[in-house]
Amino acid sequence: MTVTATAPARVFDDVLNLDTLLTPGELELRSTVRDFVDERIRPNIAGWYEDAHFPLELVPELGKLGVLGMHLKGYGCPGRSAVEYGLAAMELEAGDSGLRTFVSVQGSLAMTAIHKWGSEEQRNEHLPAMARGEKIGCFGLTEPTAGSDPSSMATFAAPDGAGGWVINGAKRWIGLASVAQIAVIWANTAEGIRGFIVPTDTPGFTATPISAKLSMRASIQCDITLDDVRLPANALLPGAHGLRGPFSCLNEARYGIIWGAMGAARDSYEAALAYAGDRLQFGKPLAGYQLTQEKLVNMLLEIQKGTLLALHTGRLKDAGTLEPVQISVGKLNNVREAIAICREARTILGGNGITLDYSPLRHANNLESVRTYEGTDEVHTLILGQRITGISAFRQE
Structure with a gap:
């Protein structure tokens, strides 16, 4: 179905002159992202929402725009300020929450987990491609019975006896899981909660999109099942211990x-x-x-x-x-x-x-x-x- 939304006129009145609190560089960044939203999101978002369609074709464009992991430094990441990231988030969500959510899941969750808690090898392997939008990541924390209380998660990772790990459990409401190449999965272990980088083509990993949503229709959220998912030792995020x-x-x-x-x-x-x-x-x-x-x-x-x-x-x-x-x-x-x-x-x-x-x-x-x-x-x-x-x-x- 084709739906064309009526774009609002630019009529916002900055009564408090808040723009005077922003630097020229911050204003330029905001204008760049706003133009992208006007050109690529506004003309299409009503149809995407109606059809429950996430526009995967925008992912490399968002990478080129410099908003994927934009607050992270090194490893091909843009290294912008927190305020610049915030301004980009504001403009993206003026287009639609689903598109801002993609940027958040990719950058603030999956990429941040690897950047902050991963090994040097893991950072070099994943972050540059993720910043370019060539690789999509998801973040598996929430479970069917553990939303606000992640300390009670039932997903469990056990040593496999050969130096690796085997994970069993389930996750729910995981953004992008069905289109991601890697998943950052959090699981209980004998030593507490740990994080793992799981390639989504690993046997036993299944992501099923949640359909019939009344919200975030131009976005993807999934159920994940982990059935004897076997991982090598280097799948573990070495720096992450506990919640x-x-x-x-x-x-x-x-x-x-x-x-x-x-x-x-x-x-x-x-x-x-x-x-x-x-x-x-x-x-x-x-x-x-x-x-x-x-x-x-x-x-x-x-x-x-x-x-x-x-x-x-x-x-x-x-x-x-x-x-x-x-x-x-x-x-x-x-x-x-x-x-x-x-x-x-x-x-x-x-x-x-x-x-x-x-x-x-x-x-x-x-x-x-x-x-x-x-x-x-x-x-x-x-x-x-x-x-x-x-x-x-x-x-x-």
Whole structure:
């Protein structure tokens, strides 16, 4: 099916002049990614979403754009700043959460795991090709019965008696698994949780796309089964011991979400504002009514505040002083506010807003997934609650 979405006019009003807080290089990077989104994603995204199609042809283009593992240094990676990565995430998610999610899974999860915890041999083998978009990676942490509590994962890796490993278990909601060439799989061992690089053509590894989704339709999420998957000794990520390994990668992905969610919110606001200026009701534009103006003002306020929060978080990250709890502040706030903005934008569009001709409801549906992955609202609330009170509420003692 061919669906052509109505692109919003460029009508966002940077009331706080936040652009003055960005360097010329950061503004140039943002413009480059924005142009890519306008040219390659916007004209096609409604059809991709309708058809539940992930455009694999964009992967090498994203590599050429320099957004795959863009915050990583060396091994063919772009080595850009945290703020630059955030700006790219914002522009990509203004196109669609599914495309920003691909960049996040590839760079913030799979590539970061190898870059941070892998051997020199593993880095040289995988990272350059992944940065170019010639090799796709996925990140297998979540399980059917272990989402917010990865410490209870049942996937187990045991020595095979010949120096290698054999893995058995299952993973769920694993982005890109059916199109990836390698999977970073986290498994329990006799010595705690460890990470493994698993070629997806290894016997016993099966990835099955999850269909009939109401969210993230222009993206791929899978179930993975691992049935006596045998690996050599050098499949082990030597630097990763315990949950610190996967959590360090999750924090990279959560950071990108802080920015990305504001991209979806901004795009929805722009669509609603443009529509309100053109749509006549009772003899004048919708934008001329007090209730509509209140909705638009409230959206603008939250986008400006959320963008300022993202930028402050990025500056802290570039300075090397960002704490995980601060990432939770941004992820919890910005995704929650972005969903509210997208839903409010849909009300301005009326009945037309439930069609794929306009972006807000598509963004809102996608953000339900973004709100859930990389830590639910409840998880980030409890992280902040522990910081405030000094008491962990995650488990009953």
